[in-house]
Amino acid sequence: xxxxxxxxxxxxxxxxxxxxxxxxxxxxxxxxxxxxxxxxxxxxxxxxxxxxxxxxxxxxxxxxxxxxxxxxxxxxxxxxxxxxxxxxxxxxxxxxxxxxxxxxxxxxxxxxxxxxxxxxxxxxxxxxxxxxxxxxxxxxxxxxxxxxxxxxxxxxxxxxxxxxxxxxxxxxxxxxxxxxxxxxxxxxxxxxxxxxxxxxxxxxxxxxxxxxxxxxxxxxxxxxxxxxxxxxxxxxxxxxxxxxxxxxxxxxxxxxxxxxxxxxxxxxxxxxxxxxxxxxxxxxxxxxxxxxxxxxxxxxxxxxxxxxxxxxxxxxxxxxxxxxxxxxxxxxxxxxxxxxxxxxxxxxxxxxxxxxxxxxxxxxxxxxxxxxxxxxxxxxxxxxxxxxxxxxxxxxxxxxxxxxxxxxxxxxxxxxxxxxxxxxxxxxxxxxxxxxxxxxxxxxxxxxxxxxxxxxxxxxxxxxx
Numbered sequence: 001x002x003x004x005x006x007x008x009x010x011x012x013x014x015x016x017x018x019x020x021x022x023x024x025x026x027x028x029x030x031x032x033x034x035x036x037x038x039x040x041x042x043x044x045x046x047x048x049x050x051x052x053x054x055x056x057x058x059x060x061x062x063x064x065x066x067x068x069x070x071x072x073x074x075x076x077x078x079x080x081x082x083x084x085x086x087x088x089x090x091x092x093x094x095x096x097x098x099x100x101x102x103x104x105x106x107x108x109x110x111x112x113x114x115x116x117x118x119x120x121x122x123x124x125x126x127x128x129x130x131x132x133x134x135x136x137x138x139x140x141x142x143x144x145x146x147x148x149x150x151x152x153x154x155x156x157x158x159x160x161x162x163x164x165x166x167x168x169x170x171x172x173x174x175x176x177x178x179x180x181x182x183x184x185x186x187x188x189x190x191x192x193x194x195x196x197x198x199x200x201x202x203x204x205x206x207x208x209x210x211x212x213x214x215x216x217x218x219x220x221x222x223x224x225x226x227x228x229x230x231x232x233x234x235x236x237x238x239x240x241x242x243x244x245x246x247x248x249x250x251x252x253x254x255x256x257x258x259x260x261x262x263x264x265x266x267x268x269x270x271x272x273x274x275x276x277x278x279x280x281x282x283x284x285x286x287x288x289x290x291x292x293x294x295x296x297x298x299x300x301x302x303x304x305x306x307x308x309x310x311x312x313x314x315x316x317x318x319x320x321x322x323x324x325x326x327x328x329x330x331x332x333x334x335x336x337x338x339x340x341x342x343x344x345x346x347x348x349x350x351x352x353x354x355x356x357x358x359x360x361x362x363x364x365x366x367x368x369x370x371x372x373x374x375x376x377x378x379x380x381x382x383x384x385x386x387x388x389x390x391x392x393x394x395x396x397x398x399x400x401x402x403x404x405x406x407x408x409x410x411x412x413x414x415x416x417x418x419x420x421x422x423x424x425x426x427x428x429x430x431x432x433x434x435x436x437x438x439x440x441x442x443x444x445x446x447x448x449x450x451x452x453x454x455x456x457x458x459x460x461x462x463x464x465x
Contacts, residue, residue: 026430045131048142054131054437055146058124058153059215061350063274063284066117067160068414070284070349072096072298073110075160077288079415081383083431086412089125096298102437106465112448115328119171125154127174133259134380148204155197156225162190163232163419166444166462170194191233198226205453207249213348214273220246220253224352232423236364244362246271246354253354255384263335263347271352275345282347286336289412294325301331301411304434308408314386315408322345333412351414355381359368360407366398374398381405439464 032189061070062294067075073095081100081448088100095110097103104111128150132143154172157421167184170193185193205219227242246253256262256269265273276282291297301320309316321334336347362377378401385408392398403420410416421427422443432438439465452458 004423012422022311045135046137048138050130051128051135051138051146054128055149055216056396058150059274060277061117061121061124062153063277065113066121067114067157067164068274068286068349068351072288073113075114075282075415076115076412077299078110079418080412081299082102083303083417084302084423084434085417087302088299089296090298093191100298102435102439102442104442106446106449106452106461108446111445112450114445115161115448115451118161122154122171123174123179125150125157126172130174138312144204148201148222149210149217151201151204152222152225155194155201158190158194158197159225159229160415162194163422164445165447180455181457182455191229193385195226195229198229202226207252213275214270215275217272217349220249221352222273224357227357231364232419234367236367240364240368241366243357246357247259247361255354255358255380257384259314259385260337262353263337263350265348266344266378267350267353269354271354271357273348273350275348278341279345280341280343281345282338282340282342283336283349285333285349285412286339286347289333289336290339291323291330291332291356292319294323294328294330296330296332301333305407305411306331308404310387312386313408335412355409356416358408362363363399363402366395366402369395371395371398374402378402378405381409385409441465458463
């Protein structure tokens with residue numbers, strides 16, 4: 001089925017080779033003294049240090065490939081182009097153009113890499129979980145921490161995959177022969193498994209971070225994704241509960257009032273972020289989105305998005321940068337401001353942050369009939385952006401105002417805009433006027449052609465492809 005699973009590669013190869021590369025300096029989460037030649041499969045899971053190194057390698061993979069990478073084939077770029085956030089300026093030969101024009105085909109290499117890289121990372125998380133089951137030498141508290149993080153990672157990956165592709169397999173084993181014949185599950189069942197993984201992780205983790213700079217998951221990261229999952233399922237009370245719990249952790253999290261500091265590695269609003277990988281490096285997003293002269297090499301913010309920021313909206317002033325050449329003006333995301341190695345890394349890629357949780361709770365409360373609570377949360381985000389309190393009065397107006405704030409607050413952050421349009425039934429109304437090739441089939445990506453050839457049990461292809 002999956003490119004990683006179609007050979008007889010085992011966890012021994014996966015950990016020894018890839019971890020060996022990371023230990024040479026590519027990703028400095030921790031230091032490991034055990035020689036690479038000694039990193040056999042059993043040894044990895046009989047020692048807390050090497051088991052932690054295997055987990056750190058999975059985090060590095062998340063940064064470099066798949067749905068959470070800041071590279072051009074990650075969701076921040078492809079889903080920005082897929083919606084009304086980004087306009088495409090690259091070549092017609094790039095797989096990115098098909099996302100912008102809604103001409104996506106099952107042979108698109110970027111859509112395929114989102115699938116294959118993500119399932120490869122799921123496989124690595126499963127390998128860690130299986131290895132820890134047979135490792136009595138590792139202290140129980142450390143085992144719980146590692147298991148909780150692996151379950152969280154598996155849930156994150158399936159969450160993105162099910163929202164991109166619809167019905168998908170939910171993989172919980174490293175049995176490559178079984179996985180090669182696996183069938184898709186209904187999206188509702190996949191979401192139930194995701195929540196099950198997150199609830200199990202929640203039981204194993206605490207709010208204490210196991211590493212500096214919040215680069216590994218804790219209970220806050222788990223509950224942040226639980227809040228989002230329940231929001232998407234319209235389970236408003238649970239979304240409210242989990243978001244409220246995180247918002248209430250005032251010793252850990254607070255709204256970052258300084259917009260220029262919101263995406264620095266030390267931001268107090270960060271719940272979970274990814275390490276840049278090399279000392280002094282900054283984010284991949286900063287590299288791919290920024291440009292200093294026109295026309296843009298890949299993409300620029302759409303005029304519609306830029307115009308959506310009111311004159312007094314500080315986010316438009318601090319998170320959007322203009323580039324002028326002659327009479328032409330382009331705009332690019334300026335959340336991440338650094339594009340080069342700065343000696344000491346200053347910006348990490350932020351995946352989960354407090355402001356999203358406040359907007360989740362606002363939406364949940366509005367749907368629960370708690371207009372005052374919803375307004376309070378909405379105004380927290382608006383006031384921090386330099387805006388006055390909302391003028392919304394009815395529930396419908398309040399929900400529309402919350403979606404507008406999500407658009408302005410979360411733009412180009414791992415596909416929030418696309419998922420919001422889709423789950424609220426707004427995709428066709430918003431995108432069909434600006435995407436001539438729009439069709440209802442575009443609500444789902446096509447399953448990769450290469451995967452269907454490897455595993456016919458994945459049939460049928462998503463409708464329309």
